[in-house]
Amino acid sequence: MPLNAYLTLAALVFAIGLFGVLTRRNAVGILLGIELMLNAVNINLVAFARFHGDVTGLVFALFTIAITVAEVAVGLAIVIVIFRVRRTVEADHLDLLRG
């Protein structure tokens, strides 16, 4: 399969993730969107590694997965704390920064 197919898939996944981040009202949904975007990047990395025959991309993908795990853990922890304090995780209600 040509490289373009992988890249197109990655772009689609990234766009879906971005759409989720921008439109989901639930904080957990936003986290899921971020996961999708990160995985789109992983697809790119792996595709390029394979295409160029260079393992550096694979190593980067592994790093990204590890960081993603940590990020999700921290993100979920923050969501839980917010829920405890504000009794909600709806993004529309979290507007403490409003000018």
Add this chain to the structure above:
Amino acid sequence: MRAGSPALALTVLALPFLAWTLIALVPPLRRAGRVAGLLGIAAMGAAFIVAALAWLGAAPRTAAEHPAVTWTWIPADAGAMATVGVLVDEVALAMLLLVTLVSLLVQVYSLAYMADEPGPSLGRYYAYHSLFAFSMLGLVLAPGFLQMFVFWELVGLCSYLLIGFWYDRPSAARAAVKAFWITKLGDLGFITGIVMLWGATGTFDFGELFRLAGQGALAIEGLGTIMFLVYLGAVGKSAQFPLHVWLPDAMEGPTPVSALIHAATMVTAGVFMVVRAFPLFALVPDLLVLIAWVGAVTALLAATMACVESDVKRVLAYSTVSQLGYMMAAAGAGAAAAAFAHLLTHGVFKALLFLGAGVVIHVFHTNDMFRMGGLWRRAPWVGGAFGVGTLALAGIPPLPGFYSKEAVLGGVLEAGLTWPFVLLALTAFLTAFYMTRAVVLVFFARPHAGPAAGHGHDHGLHVPALMDGVCRLLALITIGLGGWMTVQALRGHGDAHAPGWLMALSLGLAVGGIALGWSAYQRGVPDPRRLAGVIPLSLIGAAARRGYGLDALYAGLYRAALLGFSRVIGWLDRYVVDGILNALSAWTLRAGDVLRRLQTGLAQDYLYGVALGVLVLLIWAQWGAS
């Protein structure tokens, strides 16, 4: 032509400065009052002795020599910009004697006159006096315009301080400010003039400038304007029309201060400057004619104002203005020597008159001559001393006023200034008249049955010995000076080329004025009140009482011009300058109010922004950048 010792002149200058520094910088000394006074008097006395030594030890010199010792001052790349030092010629020597003598006598007199002042106040008084004497001596000795200007301003400052000595009196404070501002108006011209002169010639030094003038090398563009500006300084300082209005108001100061200001220090500075810089003024004949005219008009106007004044000190003040007009007229006529002679003799007898007036005021506790009278019987000595001053001012021989006044009149006539001569002759008549009027009202008129007149009778006449003694001494000095001048005149040293009828005229005018004053105010023939009702006299009298409307004119100008201008500026500031700032701040506030709605605080909105921005960047990178 004589030259004195610079070292002695510097000593004269240093002594009052030392006294001032000590009194000003040592608070216990100042608070002690009388001790400070004695210190000031001791310094002044020593200065007088040194000045007399300098006078006696002066060596003859040729006209070409310039007896100045100078040090460079204000170093610049192209040599020093100015010099300081002392210029000890015969003019300076005579002024040193006059200033130290009058300052000494006034300080001694003040010890009694100001005896009721609390200690600190008296100390302040003597500190000012010492500074005043120092400033005037420095002015007299100045070898260049710049040093003269510095001391000129110091003199102005000291007269401000002393006129406003009783600063808790609003009228005194106002008079002090008035004196300061009006003389400053003239000084503005003075500094502009000397700086322009410096710009044209590159020097402030009198010797250098006179040398240039003598060589005819001073035919610079605008010399007339420059000298006119310099003359403006003298107009303010020497109370020439129309800037004379500060001098009568300066009577708010203590009487000895008036004596000092009028006789030796403040007002003589202007005449002295014109005499000192006369070789420069002589290059502008038109300006000389103007100076003579202004002087003559000042003399006559001030004399008419003195005729209608009822305050004894203000009569003397107007007479000073009048005599300053004489001096300036003489200088304008080219008779600088006559002007200077009149300055010296006037200094002596005007000090006498003011100190005598101080005694009179001390006795009657009022300045109003119409509430005085009959002092002759009770204090013939005071009357005698005051009378000597009056006769000297009126110009009766052999008192000094006669000779100097005749020299002035002769000089003006010789210069062909007929109309100023007529004005001055008329002034001589009026001078004799108003001084006789003052003497009659104070010493001879029937004592008024008022509290002021009764006071002296009840408690007996008490004149402090110091005040009395100083007056007697000054009267003796006046008579002695007159005697000396008589001897000089008989020997033929005086102004011999004046026509013979001039002496008769000036004597006749003086005697006529005295006779009219005596007959009108002592005998009541003609009745002064009826005399004042005759049409031209009544109009002149009414105008003179209002000071010829000059004060009103200045007040009007101040209100119309300065306050009007301030109002326009104020409106501009309030509505244009402030308006721009207010509009700017209002717009800033409104813009901020609109813009802050962008800050929703929702993280997703910001992310929209970021995503949009990235999209724009991508599109730009793809299509725009090529």
